[in-house]
Amino acid sequence: MKDMLKAPFLTEMIRTQTNMYAHGWDERNGGNISLLLDEKEAAEYVNVNKVIRAIPTGFSQPELNGKYFLVTGTGKYFKNAQYTPETDLGLIRLADGGQTAELLWGFEDGGRFTSELPAHMMSHAARLKVCPENRVVLHCHPTNILAMTFVHTLDEREFTRTLWRMCTECIMVFPDGVNVLPWMLCGTNEIGAATAEKMKTARIVVWAQHGIYGAGRDLDEAFGLIETVEKAAEVYLKIAHLPRLNTLTDEQLKIMEKGYGVKAREGYLD
Numbered sequence: 148m149k150d151m152l153k154a155p156f157l158t159e160m161i162r163t164q165t166n167m168y169a170h171g172w173d174e175r176n177g178g179n180i181s182l183l184l185d186e187k188e189a190a191e192y193v194n195v196n197k198v199i200r201a202i203p204t205g206f207s208q209p210e211l212n213g214k215y216f217l218v219t220g221t222g223k224y225f226k227n228a229q230y231t232p233e234t235d236l237g238l239i240r241l242a243d244g245g246q247t248a249e250l251l252w253g254f255e256d257g258g259r260f261t262s263e264l265p266a267h268m269m270s271h272a273a274r275l276k277v278c279p280e281n282r283v284v285l286h287c288h289p290t291n292i293l294a295m296t297f298v299h300t301l302d303e304r305e306f307t308r309t310l311w312r313m314c315t316e317c318i319m320v321f322p323d324g325v326n327v328l329p330w331m332l333c334g335t336n337e338i339g340a341a342t343a344e345k346m347k348t349a350r351i352v353v354w355a356q357h358g359i360y361g362a363g364r365d366l367d368e369a370f371g372l373i374e375t376v377e378k379a380a381e382v383y384l385k386i387a388h389l390p391r392l393n394t395l396t397d398e399q400l401k402i403m404e405k406g407y408g409v410k411a412r413e414g415y416l417d
């Protein structure tokens with residue numbers, strides 16, 4: 148058995164968490180990540196026949212039965228993951244149709260997976276149907292996108308169009324746009340199901356007055372998506388109160404669409 152602390156996927160997870168903390172997106176225990184692993188990949192580092200603890204999840208997700216995930220722990224600080232990965236992270240396998248998480252490594256202080264596991268698992272199931280290579284669901288609290296949900300309409304088309312216009316490469320990075328959930332109580336199956344529904348049509352879901360979810364094929368892709376959306380929100384907040392002398396037009400967005408070879412979300416350009 149190889150040393151889990153040297154697993155490339157664990158190293159990449161910790162690097163991502165450390166970087167997210169450095170960006171100011173994960174104050175205190177804010178944020179959570181789940182990374183889907185192949186059984187073969189997991190079996191190099193853990194004994195898949197030795198379940199340390201079986202933890203009820205409180206939801207079912209039969210499509211993900213038997214799947215392995217590296218997940219962040221509830222109440223754990225992203226800034227500390229690099230020092231105490233074996234308590235702050237856990238490797239779980241879903242069983243009983245998703246109703247049980249079998250702990251195979253980590254959470255050594257008796258801790259458990261993030262309170263947002265429903266949103267993560269339901270979003271994985273939704274994204275895998277659209278993109279079978281999807282591996283990551285990532286949640287955090289970036290300042291500008293969060294601030295934007297207080298002063299901008301939450302209409303998804305309008306929200307997306309505002310962000311696309313803030314930087315010439317936005318439409319290339321997220322042509323599928325940004326979906327927005329109105330405020331809901333977090334950590335529940337209800338917000339999980341609502342998030343997964345939104346994940347059917349976009350890889351970014353903004354939680355009004357809370358934060359953002361991003362999905363991707365790897366940690367870099369999910370991180371980069373959120374980074375781009377957050378940068379656009381920052382530009383918006385810098386200019387929202389100033390007279391607008393120039394803007395990006397729909398005509399220019401269409402030129403970018405062609406130039407970048409992407410397809411903007413249907414009906415989102417005039």
Ligand code: 13P
Pocket residue numbers: 176177178179219220221222223260261262263286333334
């Ligand atoms: P957890 O500590 O349970 O992951 O919760 C953090 C968070 O951001 C809730 O939305």
Ligand code: ZN
Pocket residue numbers: 177178286287288333357358
């Ligand atoms: Zn949160």
